[in-house]
Amino acid sequence: MRDILRSRLVKYFRSPIFYAALIVSAVCGVLNGYYCGYFKIDMTDLIYCPMDDIWALSAMWAAVVCTALCLGREFSDGTLRGKLIAGHSRTAVYAAEAAASALTTLCIFIVNITPTVIGMSYIVVRIPLSLAVKWVTVMLLSFELINLMTVSVCFIIGSRSFGLVTAFALLFVFYTIFCFTNGYYYNTAPKEGYDTVTIEEDNGEVHEEQMLFYNRYYVDGLAKKLINAEHMLNPLSAFEDAVCAEYIPDKTGMDESTLLSEKRSAADMNSAIPRVLIWSAAAAALGIGVFKRKDLK
Amino acid sequence: MEYVLRTRGLTKKYRRFEALKGLTMNVPKGAVYGFVGKNGAGKTTLIRLVCGLQLPTSGEIELYGADNKDKSIAAARRRIGAVVETPSVYLDMTAEDNLKQQCMILGLPSFDCVYELLKLVRLDNTGKKKARNFSLGMRQRLGIAVALCGDPDLLLLDEPTNGLDPQGIIDMRELILKLNRERNITVLISSHILDELSRLATHYGFIDDGRIVREMSAEEFQSARRKSIRLTVTDTAALARTLDKMGIGYEIIGESAADVYACPNITELSGALAENGCEILSVTEHDESLESFFISLVGGNGNA
Missing domain, CATH: 3.30.70.100 (Alpha-Beta Plaits)
Structure with a gap:
């Protein structure tokens, strides 16, 4: 396996696709850092990691494209055959490819997260170190999970273009499902209640009124269970938990909904790493299992 | 007689289609084994099974004494080189880099063999030219050079002259003969160009409908025809x-x-x-x- 890994790393580090992915990821990281800095003005009491997930996701897309195109080339050029003919086992070939792409994904992640963290430095200094480390770990593992899923998809599909399209489609489906359900999942507000609204009269008088509101994201019963199950089963959920992570340094005066939200966020962050690891193990097992039985041309 | 490759009752099924139906063959050491059969007779399937690209449905493959069900088959496969249908080369790399990649895959301690192999297949003057810009003949020769990395004892060539011009076919023939005679490499070669094959082969295996219908040496063929x-x-x-x-x-x-x-x-x-x-x-x-x-x-x- 070491021999294949070495050859794959040489190939990756000479590939223009890898460097293009690095540049895209770095640009996304800078934009992420910049917009996080912008949000600083409003983030005085409630501190969370207010990334717009599109920038981090774009870096993830870049990693997926890099892995799918570089690994897909092994199939399109037929060079994967050479490794098997050379006597390497299929498990070793898979493991080497997964390890090599994991390393390149790490590089892509680093150039993305570094400017992001610099841009978020005002947040980083106010949250506990353990939370910061956990946050970065969950982000990294999520990148690696999506990369591993791409590797498995490529090994299962065995075609450069179809592998790329399928990996993209999978990521898109997971993200779309997440977008439809996240409003319900992250909502901690009650079903209905009263909001204090400040009203300014025509004569200039200002007074406050209690107004009834209905929470359209409130779910309970079976719907709630399904939303929770989807969250546990969606491989992107750990990534989104990190993106939406919350921390309140001073809890005095916080309403119940906000406190609940932070509590849920902490619980999600705690379960995120095991969830990603289980997903990774499942993706690898599926990839190896299918590849071991696959007839190569 | 010492055999480098033997198969016994080899079958391969693709869903309902049975490509090999109990194929039994013997490739003697040092031979140029011409594999003759119609399209779809099972020639490429057999080569894929021997290379480990596909798994047999049943039957046995014995490569240098190692059975395909034993772990030792991996070590035996290290003694083979193969070009299956299309050459396995990185099209975005030069001939030299392709060979270096193969050396790394095989875990060879140095790249010493690279220049010698490039010279052998007459690609030593291709410089920085990428394999995607090579002619078909050059790619075939590069594929053979890649297959020759690590000094294999058995070379499996699946239709190596496909698409080559007359000069390319002659070059390929000379290269195969040179490898067989000078390096004592056993060659299993399948080809549609039977006239060409008859100039090379020391042994023949005639395959039809997934079975070997006859195996014979060139001498036996001379007297039988x-x-x-x-x-x-x-x-x-x-x-x-x-x-x-x-x-x-x-x-x-x-x-x-x-x-x-x-x-x-x-x-x-x-x-x-x-x-x-x-x-x-x-x-x-x-x-x-x-x-x-x-x-x-x-x-x-x-x-x-």
Whole structure:
């Protein structure tokens, strides 16, 4: 396996696709850092990691494209055959490819997260170190999970273009499902209640009124269970938990909904790493299992 | 006789289609084993199974004494090099870099063999040219050079002359003979160009419908193939009618020639042809071709 890994790393580090992915990821990281800095003005009491997930996701897309195109080339050029003919086992070939792409994904992640963290430095200094480390770990593992899923998809599909399209489609489906359900999942507000609204009269008088509101994201019963199950089963959920992570340094005066939200966020962050690891193990097992039985041309 | 590759009752099923139906073959050490069969007979499938690209449904493959069900098969596979259908080369890399990649994959301690191999396949002057800009012949030669990394003892070549021009075919033949004679590499080669194969092979395996129908050495082939006389005539249609009437086996070769697999009475034949307005222009002794032998063996006129 070491021999294949070495050859794959040489190939990756000479590939223009890898460097293009690095540049895209770095640009996304800078934009992420910049917009996080912008949000600083409003983030005085409630501190969370207010990334717009599109920038981090774009870096993830870049990693997926890099892995799918570089690994897909092994199939399109037929060079994967050479490794098997050379006597390497299929498990070793898979493991080497997964390890090599994991390393390149790490590089892509680093150039993305570094400017992001610099841009978020005002947040980083106010949250506990353990939370910061956990946050970065969950982000990294999520990148690696999506990369591993791409590797498995490529090994299962065995075609450069179809592998790329399928990996993209999978990521898109997971993200779309997440977008439809996240409003319900992250909502901690009650079903209905009263909001204090400040009203300014025509004569200039200002007074406050209690107004009834209905929470359209409130779910309970079976719907709630399904939303929770989807969250546990969606491989992107750990990534989104990190993106939406919350921390309140001073809890005095916080309403119940906000406190609940932070509590849920902490619980999600705690379960995120095991969830990603289980997903990774499942993706690898599926990839190896299918590849071991696959007839190569 | 020592064999480098043996198969016993090898079968391979793709869902409902059975590509190999209990194939048994033996490749002797040091041989150039010509693998002859129609399209879809199972030649490429067998090579894929030997290389480990596909798994047999049943049966055994013995490579250098290692059974395909044993772990030792991995070590045995390190002794083979192969070009299966298309050469396995990185199209975005130079010939030299492709060979270096293969050296790394094989875990070779140095790249010393690279220049020697490039010279052997006459690609030593390609410089920075990427493999995607190579001609088909150059890619085939690069594929063979990649297969030769690590000094294999057995080379499996699946249709290595496909798409090559006449000069490319001659180059390929010379390269294979050189590898066999100078490096003592056993070569298993499948080819559609049977005339070309007959110039190379020391042994033949004739495959039809997923089974080996006959295995023989080149010497055995020499004695087994039918002797014929080649007649050049003015009208092959008249010749065909006449030979049919006389019950003599023949094969029309071109517009004015035919191979006759018997020793007919030339005077009688000449008279019969004259009655049909056909003249005999020449008569020469001729050996049956590999193609003709193959057709007589498997029957029909499918693509060989």
